[in-house]
Amino acid sequence: MKAKEIREMGADEIRRKIDDSTQEMFNLRFQHATGQLENTARLNKTKKEVARLKTILKEVEQ
Incomplete structure (x- = not known):
């Protein structure tokens, strides 16, 4: 996702995307650890x- 696309989102939508991406990163790390x-x-x-x-x-918050 490009920075320009992110700037067009609202703050709540960005927070939701952060949560989703963090969860995905957790799953990816787990998969990496198990091979x-x-x-x-x-x-x-x-x-x-x-x-x-x-x-x-x-x-955005500033």
Whole structure:
């Protein structure tokens, strides 16, 4: 998800997306630990997406 798309969302929607992405990251880490995750790059992409969402949420709240 691009930063421009995130900025068009409302603060509540961004928070919901953060929760969803955090849950997905937890599941991906669990799959990675058990050896079931084939695409490990997805874990890093999700981590960066959460960071991007949190950064833009702080910008919106100011």
